[in-house]
Amino acid sequence: MTGIDQRQDGLWTEDGDERLAASGRGRTVSVLLPLGLPRPYDYKVPPGLDLEPGSFVVVPLGPRLLVGVVWGEGTGEVGDNRLRAVEEVLPVPPLREVSRRFIDWVAAYTLHPPGMVLRLVMRAPGALEPQRTRTLLRITGEAPARMTPARTRVLAAAADGFARTPAELADEAGASASVVKGLLEQGALEAIDLPAEAAFPAIDPDFAGKTLSQDQWDAAGELRTLFGEEAPRPMLLDGVTGSGKTEVYFEAVAEAMRRGRQALILLPEIALTSQFLERFEARFGVRPAEWHSDLGPRERRRVWRAVAEGRAGVVVGARSALFLPYADLGLIVVDEEHDAAYKQDEGVSYNARDMAVVRASLGGIPVILSSATPALETFVNAQAGRYGAIQLASRHGAAAMPGISAIDMRRDPPERGRWLSPRLVEAMIEALEQKEQILLFLNRRGYAPLTLCRACGHRMECPNCSAWLVEHRFRRELACHHCGYTAPLPRACPSCGAQDSLVACGPGVERIAEEVAERFPEARISLLSSDVLHGPRAHEEAIRQIENREIDIIIGTQIVAKGHHFPWLTLVGVIDADLGLENADLRAGERTFQLMQQVAGRAGRAERPGRVLLQTYMPEHPVMRALVAGARDSFYAREAEQRRRLGQPPFGRLAGVVVSSENPAEAQRVAHEMARRIPEAEKVQVLGPAPAPLALLRGRTRIRFLIKARREVNLQAFVTNWLTGMKVPGSVRVAIDIDPLSFL
Numbered sequence: 001m002t003g004i005d006q007r008q009d010g011l012w013t014e015d016g017d018e019r020l021a022a023s024g025r026g027r028t029v030s031v032l033l034p035l036g037l038p039r040p041y042d043y044k045v046p047p048g049l050d051l052e053p054g055s056f057v058v059v060p061l062g063p064r065l066l067v068g069v070v071w072g073e074g075t076g077e078v079g080d081n082r083l084r085a086v087e088e089v090l091p092v093p094p095l096r097e098v099s100r101r102f103i104d105w106v107a108a109y110t111l112h113p114p115g116m117v118l119r120l121v122m123r124a125p126g127a128l129e130p131q132r133t134r135t136l137l138r139i140t141g142e143a144p145a146r147m148t149p150a151r152t153r154v155l156a157a158a159a160d161g162f163a164r165t166p167a168e169l170a171d172e173a174g175a176s177a178s179v180v181k182g183l184l185e186q187g188a189l190e191a192i193d194l195p196a197e198a199a200f201p202a203i204d205p206d207f208a209g210k211t212l213s214q215d216q217w218d219a220a221g222e223l224r225t226l227f228g229e230e231a232p233r234p235m236l237l238d239g240v241t242g243s244g245k246t247e248v249y250f251e252a253v254a255e256a257m258r259r260g261r262q263a264l265i266l267l268p269e270i271a272l273t274s275q276f277l278e279r280f281e282a283r284f285g286v287r288p289a290e291w292h293s294d295l296g297p298r299e300r301r302r303v304w305r306a307v308a309e310g311r312a313g314v315v316v317g318a319r320s321a322l323f324l325p326y327a328d329l330g331l332i333v334v335d336e337e338h339d340a341a342y343k344q345d346e347g348v349s350y351n352a353r354d355m356a357v358v359r360a361s362l363g364g365i366p367v368i369l370s371s372a373t374p375a376l377e378t379f380v381n382a383q384a385g386r387y388g389a390i391q392l393a394s395r396h397g398a399a400a401m402p403g404i405s406a407i408d409m410r411r412d413p414p415e416r417g418r419w420l421s422p423r424l425v426e427a428m429i430e431a432l433e434q435k436e437q438i439l440l441f442l443n444r445r446g447y448a449p450l451t452l453c454r455a456c457g458h459r460m461e462c463p464n465c466s467a468w469l470v471e472h473r474f475r476r477e478l479a480c481h482h483c484g485y486t487a488p489l490p491r492a493c494p495s496c497g498a499q500d501s502l503v504a505c506g507p508g509v510e511r512i513a514e515e516v517a518e519r520f521p522e523a524r525i526s527l528l529s530s531d532v533l534h535g536p537r538a539h540e541e542a543i544r545q546i547e548n549r550e551i552d553i554i555i556g557t558q559i560v561a562k563g564h565h566f567p568w569l570t571l572v573g574v575i576d577a578d579l580g581l582e583n584a585d586l587r588a589g590e591r592t593f594q595l596m597q598q599v600a601g602r603a604g605r606a607e608r609p610g611r612v613l614l615q616t617y618m619p620e621h622p623v624m625r626a627l628v629a630g631a632r633d634s635f636y637a638r639e640a641e642q643r644r645r646l647g648q649p650p651f652g653r654l655a656g657v658v659v660s661s662e663n664p665a666e667a668q669r670v671a672h673e674m675a676r677r678i679p680e681a682e683k684v685q686v687l688g689p690a691p692a693p694l695a696l697l698r699g700r701t702r703i704r705f706l707i708k709a710r711r712e713v714n715l716q717a718f719v720t721n722w723l724t725g726m727k728v729p730g731s732v733r734v735a736i737d738i739d740p741l742s743f744l
């Protein structure tokens with residue numbers, strides 16, 4: 001983690017029971033509302049209302065009624081007679097203390113109001129309303145005072161001990177509703193209220209564990225010992241792709257179940273696949289609770305309640321699952337912990353992996369960070385001993401690691417207008433002859449990333465963003481990948497009017513698919529790209545086809561790079577391995593290495609050995625050399641050394657501040673005012689204001705500052721000090737991003 005000091009004092013206030021205004025004035029409480037307010041507000045507690053810290057309550061704010069959470073006793077800052085009163089307590093378990101401390105921690109770290117973090121917790125419409133229940137009847141064994149033939153029939157029907165609705169019971173016994181009611185009143189039947197929603201079945205930790213190899217067994221044992229520790233260190237589970245990391249951390253999940261606690265498995269959103277859920281079910285006998293953005297409101301409500309009431313044992317979710325109101329969270333697993341999808345950039349910007357470490361630390365529970373290519377931050381933390389580390393060095397069973405080689409595109413160039421080099425084509429022919437599967441990887445959606453006019457050189461750009469429009473030939477349109485703007489591909493150049501002069505430049509996956517279809521007309525091709533597959537079902541279906549060997553050649557963007565296990569896939573071809581190295585991002589090398597390694601990890605996962613071919617114009621680049629040599633640790637060590645020299649994360653700290661507005665002049669004015677106020681501080685450097693690389697996004701002009709500080713600097717205090725008192729008009733947004741991953 002980038003220098004998060006978990007022991008910073010004074011970031012959150014204690015529950016402050018001692019501040020209870022125990023004088024005769026009556027009790028007041030402070031209530032945090034899910035809004036961008038600077039702090040909780042005080043409310044009076046009407047006599048007889050039973051409240052505790054964490055209670056979900058309804059309170060008035062202006063003309064509205066809102067749901068908030070009791071954050072502590074009242075601060076007494078506002079005179080009693082001006083306070084308004086709590087209206088109602090909701091029948092939901094109170095938010096646990098550890099969750100409340102977590103909210104305050106995240107707020108203080110990310111410099112967002114705590115109410116905005118609370119909003120992440122409350123994202124389940126309807127979950128706070130009283131639960132609908134249905135009443136079932138069950139036999140008690142007590143005899144009624146007087147028997148009748150109808151009563152006898154009802155008791156006979158209920159004799160198996162199963163609970164039934166009153167209507168079902170009457171129906172089965174051929175008796176009237178009043179007979180059933182009479183038996184209930186006499187105590188021969190009892191009513192049980194059950195939640196109207198389907199329950200989460202209990203998870204059986206011993207359902208069907210695999211027989212672990214010695215290495216896996218040792219690793220699982222080490223994870224289990226974490227549960228006995230009072231303040232366990234975060235643990236990096238570092239194993240090559242296919243080494244069985246999932247099987248190993250499932251053992252930790254099983255241990256949490258045995259201890260009667262809840263477990264959270266975080267996956268990068270994209271990896272929330274049916275494949276993973278099926279694996280979970282095979283291991284534990286039941287499906288876990290799921291939490292991600294595709295969930296409908298009913299399911300959201302069901303999961304939220306079950307998590308809060310402790311009825312859901314395991315949650316498998318995307319980053320926002322970290323903010324569920326766990327009754328008793330006992331373990332967090334962050335799978336593919338290096339994945340940039342853990343970073344949320346909109347609204348409260350946080351890195352779920354880092355916040356998972358914080359949440360675990362606050363709860364004194366184990367957190368497992370699993371990856372074949374850890375984030376450099378995590379790698380450095382493990383080397384420094386701040387995190388523990390467990391290695392799994394080889395693939396499970398007979399599978400070997402695939403050999404990676406580079407294709408020097410300067411020596412083996414494709415024909416004009418083509419993108420596959422002859423060497424890659426040859427390897428594809430061989431694989432097809434062997435009836436093996438091929439994955440061609442290109443991290444670019446659409447047909448072509450740029451469309452330009454042959455006559456005048458005009459480039460087709462998005463009107464709302466500083467970005468090129470990407471041609472999507474299947475949909476016959478040009479699209480902006482930043483704002484979603486689309487337009488039909490024009491016949492004439494909008495700039496010079498020349499007819500049929502627009503040409504596609506460079507390849508996207510659709511263009512690769514076109515070339516493959518021409519070269520291999522017999523092959524069955526599947527194009528996997530988020531804009532081609534509509535919804536999770538289409539994705540599942542595509543995966544199933546590949547598993548059933550109904551597909552020979554898979555062409556995909558990064559949605560195929562992660563997590564999937566295709567036993568018959570033996571050849572991976574990377575169309576443009578240099579793609580990620582084009583930008584000057586400090587993590588460009590690290591990211592490219594990780595992505596290539598992940599994609600490569602899809603090859604040869606079963607008996608048949610795999611090979612990986614990287615098409616590159618710079619085979620001598622350190623990233624390519626490290627990939628070909630399989631020299632991960634020395635590559636990481638060199639990257640770390642370079643970061644240390646430049647004072648970059650994790651050896652230094654960064655924050656991004658983006659000023660944006662639909663009105664360019666307003667954005668400029670605010671940025672200038674901010675620049676004027678930059679405080680003098682040692683060991684802190686503020687770069688900017690400068691136009692952001694994405695200088696226009698969704699119609700907003702964007703101006704960036706980048707704050708670089710030494711590791712020991714309290715970056716949050718610096719930024720707070722800088723921006724406090726800034727008057728920002730409503731038309732301008734100032735977005736703060738601590739530990740940014742994106743510099744656009």
Ligand code: ADP
Binds near residue numbers: 210242244247248
């Ligand atoms: P990783 O998460 O490290 O990429 P996985 O846990 O996905 O690795 O394991 C790769 C494949 O090997 C999976 O199909 C998994 O079921 C299988 N596997 C791993 N360990 C074992 C084991 N001990 N017994 C049987 N199969 C295993």
Ligand code: ZN
Binds near residue numbers: 464
């Ligand atoms: Zn756009």
